[in-house]
Amino acid sequence: MIQTLRKLWQIHGGLHLDYHKxxxxxxxxxxxxxxxxxxxxxxxxxxxxxxxxxxxxxxxxxxxxxxxxxxxxxxxxxxxxxxxxxxxxxxxxxxxxxxxxxxxxxxxxxxxxxxxxxxxxxxxxxxxxxxxxxxxxxxxxxxxxxxxxxxxxxxxxxxxxxxxxxxxxxxxxxxxxxxxxxxxxxxxxxxxxxxxxxxxxxxxxxxxxxxxxxxxxxxxxxxxxxxxxxxxxxxxxxxxxxxxxxxxxxxxxxxxxxxxxxxxxxxxxxxxxxxxxxxxxxxxxxxxxxxxxxxxYVTVTGEGITQPANFNVPLGTPIAHLVQHAGGYAQPDPQLAMGGPMMGVKLPSDQIPIVKATNCILITRPADTTPTVMPCIRCGRCAQSCPASLLPQQLYWHARAREFEKAENYHLFDCIECGCCAYVCPSHIPLVDYYRFAKAEIRTQRDAKNKAERARERHDFHQERLERAKREKAEKLAKHKQQAQTGNADDSKQAAIQAALERAKAKKAQTATTASSDAPVTTSENAPE
CATH class of the missing domain: 3.40.50.11540 (NADH-ubiquinone oxidoreductase 51kDa subunit)
Incomplete structure (x- = not known):
């Protein structure tokens, strides 16, 4: 039984498409x-x-x-x-x-x-x-x-x-x-x-x-x-x-x-x-x-394949092998994409492998004509269809003018690249391509800024290390000098003490000699005169 009693909310924009499922x-x-x-x-x-x-x-x-x-x-x-x-x-x-x-x-x-x-x-x-x-x-x-x-x-x-x-x-x-x-x-x-x-x-x-x-x-x-x-x-x-x-x-x-x-x-x-x-x-x-x-599971489908179907595919299988088991191409020189027609990635050949991200291989006929890109007429359809409630027209102008900071101010990175804006654009402007370009440029600039910041930090650390080494060397020399000066002072003090001791010793010896010479001579009573 399908759950039907839960309240659902509406999102802004969105499209009703031909689904071909x-x-x-x-x-x-x-x-x-x-x-x-x-x-x-x-x-x-x-x-x-x-x-x-x-x-x-x-x-x-x-x-x-x-x-x-x-x-x-x-x-x-x-x-x-x-x-x-x-x-x-x-x-x-x-x-x-x-x-x-x-x-x-x-x-x-x-x-x-x-x-x-x-x-x-x-x-x-x-x-x-x-x-x-x-x-x-x-x-x-x-x-x-x-x-x-x-x-x-x-x-x-x-x-x-x-x-x-x-x-x-x-x-x-x-x-x-x-x-x-x-x-x-x-x-x-x-x-x-x-x-x-x-x-x-x-x-x-x-x-x-x-x-x-x-x-x-x-x-x-x-x-x-x-x-x-x-x-x-x-x-x-x-x-x-x-x-x-x-x-x-x-x-x-x-x-x-x-x-x-x-x-x-x-x-x-x-x-x-x-x-x-x-x-x-x-x-x-x-x-x-x-x-x-x-x-x-991978879907292989589109007007360019003979037998559209779903397959349980080992990762790493070349797309050409998968196409072969889907009956082959319906006509020569088809266009290949990984994903759907709205957000899929165009592929240059069928020698590319199935990977974890591969949910669909879309094979279509070559386009008879390429729509001519015309100037924006400011109709507002892109804003009406945007499910993220953004202003695609403003994002387009700023991305085109390389005003990336302004594009970010209009929440560029909230864009989910669903393609609704480009789908409804009467001027056939590839709007999502501009947004992807702007995002890539911003990321590149951020990476360059981060690398420069890390380089500056390394340079500052190197300079600080050199200054610290210079400072430590100066402190070490000063300490040695102080120790040398302290050693000379100690030697002088010891010499003075030793000299004082020598003087005291000499004075004591002199005193003893003087005392001996001044003493009276004693004679015996029996000694001859």
Whole structure:
């Protein structure tokens, strides 16, 4: 039964779009045969690269750690199957420029052998302390699988002074074409609920709200049935209106709770933690089964693919291999993107691997024409559609003029880059590109300022150290001089004392001699005269 008695709030703006979800969501997710080669990038999360532990020539088991998480904001990566590390080299990654980054190249042996790589399972997670569970989640390489790829263990490390009121599971999946979370919620509802229970135990949350757009009735029903089967009353499934971008974290929180995340703040600041259904399932498998994050559900869809579908894909699988098992391209020279049409990242080729952030491969026909960018006519449609209640037009002008401080004053970093403003712009201005440019420039300037500040601090410390050394040397010399002067004074004093002693001795001897010479001569009575 769908939860209907909870009050919902409205967000500002948003769009009703053509969603095109039916094509990929009419059958069960399929498993993909192993590719001939796996490309496993080290950087698959928001943070720092993990430290390599594997080397070329190593035989690795499925699930074996290839790079460790020792250090702050590091998340490990694991082998998606068993085989041999044949190279560690730079390969193209999911970036519009075709940027390359360091990757491990794994050639599978076809055995898919776990060996002893599985971690010890926890059959009853409720009896395990939260810190141990967080460490396991970190060791399993789990990140936010809704796209942000923030380390999940850090997100679950909440502050004691702000108690968590609600855990929110973001199952809205509002962007067109993408259906991997919908399919996962239909097929693995009990594992998702199991992961939710583990997270509630870790953060001590009294309730959980699962927000799902009302265009996903099968997923809503599947989760509700699983909750009734498990007898879990702390978790509610909430159907929310279908509106883009309801699936944005801050917007879904506002819809479900009426609370707004403060500018520059995080949901934890208002007592809320938000996660994705795929993340919940990955946590369940890491805790209950001892399995690291080495695969995920991925949607392959669009007018440019022959058989749109969802697949359970080992991480590191090249996109070309996935396309092959989706029937191949519908026509030559398609356009590829990782993600949906609103927020997706354009890809330069299909030789890029599936990573933890990959929820969808969108394949479309080449555009017949490119819209001509015209001057802004100040119509205000961008402001009307902005779900963050910003002024996109002002942000555009300041970003274009490189007036970054003014752009920040208009809350540039509250922009979620959903693309609503660019979608409705009659002048076809790529507004989000300007915002991304401004953000990147501000971050670059901040990094340069921080580096300059650190350099200044090092210079000041160096100067202070030199001054201290000079001062200590001067003090040491002064001390030696003083000691030398004190030593000379002591010698003079000792000489004076010695001279006085000698004079006293001489005077005593002289006195004795004088006394002896003045004494009378005594004669005997019997002596002759």
């Amino acid at each position: 039916e094509a990929s969501n009419n059958s069960h997710a399929r498993n993909v045969p192993l590719a001939a080669e796996f490309i496993i990038p080290l950087q698959q999360h928001a943070g720092y690269k993990p430290t390599l532990t594997a080397k070329v020539g190593d035989y690795v088991y499925k699930g074996q750690e290839l790079a460790s998480h020792t250090g702050f904001m590091k998340v490990p990566v694991h082998a998606s199957t068993s085989g041999t590390i044949t190279a560690i080299e730079e390969r193209p990654i999911a970036h519009p420029s075709g940027l390359k980054d360091l990757c491990l190249i794994l050639t599978p042996d076809g055995k898919d052998d776990w060996g002893n790589a599985r971690m010890s399972p926890y059959p009853d997670p409720q009896q395990i302390d939260p810190e141990t569970l967080r460490k396991r989640i970190c060791a399993a390489g789990i990140v936010g699988m809704g796209g942000a790829v923030f380390p999940s263990a850090i997100k679950l490390n909440v502050h004691d002074h702000i108690p968590v009121e609600s855990l929110i599971i973001n199952g809205a999946e509002c962007e067109p074409y993408i259906t991997c979370d919908d399919r996962l919620m239909q097929e693995q509802p009990e594992e998702i609920i199991g992961g939710i229970q583990i997270m509630m135990h870790i953060i001590n949350a009294p309730q959980c709200l699962i927000g799902i757009e009302d265009n996903k009735p099968q997923a809503i029903a599947a989760l509700q049935t699983a909750l009734e089967k498990l007898g879990e009353t702390r978790v509610q499934v909430i159907a929310v209106p279908t509106l883009y971008p309801t699936g944005s974290e801050k917007q879904l929180i506002q819809i479900l709770t009426g609370k707004e995340v403060p500018s520059g703040g995080r949901p934890a600041n208002i007592g809320i933690v938000c996660h994705n259904p795929a993340t919940a399932r990955a946590i369940y498998r890491a805790i209950r089964c001892g399995e690291p994050l080495i695969d995920r």
